[in-house]
Amino acid sequence: EDLIENIPQSLRLKEELSIPKAMSESELEDKICRIAKKNADFYSIKPLIGAGSYRHFIPEAVKFLLQREEFWTCYTPYQPELSQGTLQPIFEYQSYISRLTKMEVIIPSIYDGASATAEAALMSLRLTHKNKIIISNLLHPHYRETVKTYLTPHETEIIDLPYKNGLVDMEKLKILIEEDVASIIIQNPNFLGGIEKMAEISGIVHSKSALLINVIVESMSLGTLKAPGEMGVDIVAGNAQSFGMDLNY
Known part of the structure; x- marks a missing residue:
């Protein structure tokens, strides 16, 4: 009562x-x-939304491991002598991604798939x-905008590749690909x-001495599709969140 004695009686509930x-x-x-069941979810209907949102299974053990403090950040540990516990799972992760993609070198500590794609584009320029890059129109729009943001200071010419x-569109690709193209960015699954x-x-890209960048938004697809490294891909950029995170926006 002492706490509210200054409040007039007319204002009290x-x-x-x-x-x-x-x-x-x-x-x-x-x-x-009960409220959630009123919605249509990916487990009660056949999901056809695409755009990298696909139904997938995550073992409970993975969810438990993600609660450990060394997995809370994607920062690379800069003091190896103090970070052996973190470096070990990073090494294991690199090893498994290498097996899935059939690529020899894996860089695990880039923030997200869009940033990785932009870094891959910059790598191809170097x-x-x-200073010319072809980007498939079937690349996720958010990834496309991130790449454009990264490339703006470099005044890189970006060419849109249509689809059919x-x-x-293979015929359009054959027309657009020239000797002055650094790379082409293709999302698969698109x-x-x-x-x-x-x-x-x-085959088309390498005939003009350009690099092929394969963007993988849904890394679970690596368990089904042929590995990028076995199809002549030069650089793989992707997002591995579906290995440990549920569907979310």
């Missing part, structure tokens, strides 16, 4: 608020589940000493969920 009574944790969870019937003909694309 005389009756109880019209809100439900407090619930226990189990009661609250039951209520939330390696080829060219949900896949890269934004619409289509499986690109990476081996065929690789």
Whole structure:
């Protein structure tokens, strides 16, 4: 009463608020589940949303490991003598990604797939000493914008590659690819969920001494599709969040 003595009686609430009574944790969870069931989710319907959002399974052991403090940040440990516990899982991660992609060198500590794609584009400029990049229109729009942001200071010429019937237009690619192109960025599976003909694309790209960058938004696909390294891909950039995170926006 002493805490509210300065509040006039006319401003004080005389009756109880019209809100439900407090619930226990189990009661609250039951209520939330009932509300959630009113929505259509990826486990009750056949998901065709594409755009990198696909139904996938995550073992409970993975969720437990992700709660450990060494997995809370993607920063590279700069003091190896103090970070052996962190360096070991990073090495294991690199090893497994290498096996999945069939690529010899793996860089694990880039923030996200979009940033990795942009870094891959910059790498292709440095390696080829060219300043023109072709980007598939079936690359995720967020990735595309990130790449453009990274490349703006370099005044890189970006060429859009159209698609046909949900896949890269091969005839247009043959026309656009020239000797002054540093690289071509292809998402596979693409934004619409289509499986690109990476081996065929690789042949076209390498005929003009350009580099092929394969963007993988859904890394679970590596367990089914042929590895990028076996299809002539030069650089792989991707997002491995689906290995440990549920579907989310």
